[in-house]
Amino acid sequence: MEQMALAMSLTDEPTLDNFITGAGNRLALAAVTQQALENGEWYLYLYGNQGCGCSHLLQAAAAAVNEQQAGSAVYIALDTVVNRLPGEVLEGCDEISLVCLDNLQAVADRADWQEALFHFYNRCRDGGGAKLLLAGNSTPQRLGLSLADLESRLSWGIVIQLHELDDEEKLEALAAHGRQRGLEITAEVGQFILARSPRHIAELLTVLERLDQASLTEKRKITVPFVKAVMAW
Template identity: 40%
Template sequence: MKAESAASLPSAQLPLGVQLPDTATLAGFAPGPNAAALAAARQAAIGPDERGYFCGGPGKTHLLQAACRAAGEAGRRATFLPLTDWRDQPPAILDGLAGLDLVCLDEVDAVAGNRAWEEALVGALDGWRTAGASVLAAAPAAPAQLTGLLADLRSRLGWGAVYALQEPADDDKRRVLVARAASRGLTMPDEVARYLLTHTSRDLRRLMPLLARLDRASLAAQRRLTIPFVKQVCQT
């Protein structure tokens, strides 16, 4: 797989390691009202010169990481760059991203007020566009609303379509839980998925570690996922 995390690129250029979680897949995203955003991430993963920007509700990071993984599976070179983690590093690390097919920039608002990073991103976005690379970016608000960023950077972040993500419905979340359990070899009945969403968390990101716990507990106890067993695991 050619999708590159920061850890797989030259350490002199990208000093902070970033690994894509196993759950970061396009198939594992609950589309619901965000089907257009999912389609944009899928297209950016396989096509050149695509642009997209995700803002609003949960799922932004998942889409970026999943697009990066899908690009690698398609034989393309991609990287995921969480700017909150990188803003204290020299922006020259962006030079190491030349020649990639897909660049996914998360939390771009994190560099607001850091003129060196903002100017470096303007230059990098120009370079990626000239080279025909695809770029996906994400932040809590739309580019036009990120008033703390340079105007030139805001305009470049808005070169493609802007997708305001909405919270998926519980039925969509339930389907994702069942599908992700199946990817681990677990059969999760619908009533168990409903129980988790009602009694633990409605945030899928928080439910993934719990799903991993249930997987380990089920294997160790040789038990199926039932509501009594899930209650027992949650209480330990």
């Protein structure tokens, strides 16, 4: 049967269920899930190159806690708030269940933020406050932090590297996110997209979003000729 275009686009917001682990990221997903929804580690640090899934897992963990009423959680991308006062951003965060701080590399040249994060970490650890799920683009030792005490604290807990998906796993991710949107992304279409699009999973999902909107507008299923036309490939 030909795919029927839906009347509205379905979203693929980051969730723990739609995170494609591939062969290398099963440990990370299990650790994050246990921390968010079970009696897991109070502190986790994830790192990896852009597109490896750190931001997905942090956003998904915060959403899972809030949606399942397992407490309260917040996700903060530090690169978007680094020019604000640290105390203003972090106020009250140590009193909630889970705090997800992304893009730690953004504070590498900000002594005020490093000092604030050092004290925030200590309050959460010593006062039985929020669990911490942090992520950066490299290990704590290679973030370029000027505050040695903060670097030391970030290295104390579980540190897990995320790995980029291989091509087969990216095809699986495209198909899975397509299904969530009500789209059928065949192997032929997926391989065509992968051969022409930038390879980061975030960019592949941006292509999928564009195809989804075009499919809804034109009421057509996703085929190679359709992808060619929409993406001007």
